[in-house]
Amino acid sequence: MSETSSKAAGQGARLLTDVGPVALFILTYFLGRRVVGEDALYWATGLFIVAMLAALAYARTAHKRWPPMLLLSAVIVTVMGGLGILLKDPIFIYVKPTIVNLFLSYLILFSFAFGVNIWKFFFKEVFDLPDRAWTILAIRWALFLQFLAFLNELIWRHISDGDVAESARWFADFSVTEGFWVNFKLVIMGLTLVFGLLNIPIVMKHQTTDEAAKSE
Structure with missing residues (x-):
């Protein structure tokens, strides 16, 4: 693979890890409203946390390092989102x-x-x-x-x-x-x-x- 293709693939993966969790959050929320009603926000947040952690694990595996911004965001998302779910x-x-x-x-x-x-x-x-x-x-x-x-x-x-x-x-x-x-x-x-x-x-x-x- 050429250097240009490698960079393009890397940027594509980066875009997926950035956009994927947000897209999953929005989709889960609006589908969840029909099933669990007001609890949809908590279900969407729970899946968002899982998606963020999965994106972090993927980045670590693919690039052999912890992306600093993604790592910091994942920690804050997990703490704040976890508190929201735990305390309702x-x-x-x-x-x-x-x-x-x-x-x-x-x-x-x-x-x-x-x-x-x-x-x-x-x-x-x-x-x-x-x-x-x-x-x-x-x-x-x-x-x-x-x-x-x-x-x-x-x-x-x-x-x-x-x-x-x-x-x-x-x-x-x-x-x-x-x-x-x-x-x-x-x-x-x-x-x-x-x-x-x-x-x-x-x-x-x-x-x-x-x-x-x-x-x-």
Whole structure:
């Protein structure tokens, strides 16, 4: 297999491990609503945890290493989702994406205080970029992750058919259903894809520069 084909296969596997658990969560939730009613959220969360752990095991087997971001996400998902299922409290499940995104965002930003770019550490095997480009990408993604956390907070705090207290709401006249919150994960995935595409120019610019420098 050529290097290009190998990278393409690797990216395809990475996409599957990222999208697969979310797709399973959404599908299980809406099918479960017809069978187990309000408990569908807990069934979907349980399968989501299993899917995340399976994706982590697959990544470990295929790449002989633990992908840091996937590992951190799996730990938080398992803890928060497990608490939600154990206590039958959907709030733990609603707030889980917020905690994942904020944890990763502040991990990126705080790493600079120790002279480390954790974003480079996460993806140095995928891209070969100068430190300045890694810094720009790290800051961009840290801010974007905070934006995703804000969106999740905006949506879950206004779920009308869940156990969300009125005091948690930001806007009295705004309300959504739990199903809307579940489907909103597709919007989050779309926004993440678009944001990733918007960052391709800086990656291509610096990779092209590096390759040109090596050929001189």
